[in-house]
Amino acid sequence: MDRPCHPIPADETLPLRLDQALQLLAHSGVPEPHGERGSTAWMQQLIDALVELSSRDALTGLSNRRAFQLALEREIDRVARSGEPALMLVADIDHFKLVNDRFGHAAGDEVIRAVAGVLADSVRPMDLVARVGGEEFAIILPNCPHTFGQTVAERIRQQVERLRVPCANGRELAVSISVGGAFAPQWVRSTPALWLERADLQLYAAKAAGRNRVLLEPTADSHVSHEEKRLLFDSTSFQDFI
Structure with missing residues (x-):
């Protein structure tokens, strides 16, 4: 026979959850919200801080993969509606496994943080830079014409190439x-x-x-794959023309 399920009173669970939330913010270097603890305004600040934290990569402070996916969907919708160009760049740190193997994971983390800083500083405020994997990054550049795409990507590559990351024993990577x-x-x-x-x-x-x-798609016009063409002609607005 199932036992009856009695809800736990809110006053027994709320302090514990608030403590956990505040510990999470403190661990991430985010200050506690201002104002009277437990007030509506204070709670809203806490929620906003947690939402922001959930979209950030803990190591670099960049957008995380979840935030990147959401931004990607929004940008696809915007491009389909407006016809404005948009560029996606994906970047990978070269020979990163060798860094970890030779200098340790702490040095690897420093390299990731350094590259993340360069990427964030090399784009416009409207662009989104995300860490989407271990040493993998992605950048969404809205309203980026084809004539500037190669220039932007090459500038980012050159900025990273100039990096010298300090590591143990005074060495620089x-x-x-x-x-x-x-x-x-x-x-x-x-x-x-x-x-x-x-x-x-x-x-x-x-x-x-x-x-x-840097390699971008070798065409002056946006490449449309067979699958994208199928999506286009399967849409309801084109049904009468098929």
Whole structure:
């Protein structure tokens, strides 16, 4: 026979949850909200801080993969509506495993943080930079024309190449990244997976070509894959023309 389930009074659970939330903020270097603890305004600040924290990568402070995916979906929708160009760059730190193997994971973390700082400083406020994996980053650049895409990506690569990251015994590590990029098809409703796949293909090609280089899709016009064409012509607005 099932036992009756009695709800736990709110006053027994609220202090514990608040303490956990405040500990999480403190551990992440976020100050406690201002004002009277437990007031409506204080609680709203706490919620806002937790929401912001949930979208950030703990090591670098960049947007995390979850925030990147949400931004990617919004940008695909915007491009499909407006027709404005948008570029996605994916970047990978070259030979990162060797850094961890030779100098330790602490040095690897310093390299990741240093590269993240360069990426964040190399783009516009409207652009989104995210850490999407161990040594992998992605950048969404709204309203980025094709004529500027290569220039922007190459500038980012060069800035990273100038990095010298201090590590143990007074040594400094030189760093480089490989970058791949793809433009969102204008006026076409793509998917996050398809856009990311096309950018990844260019990244893999940059790695295979020797690393420390930028490769964007080799076309002046946005490339539209067969799958994206299917999505376009399967939409209800085109049904009468098929």
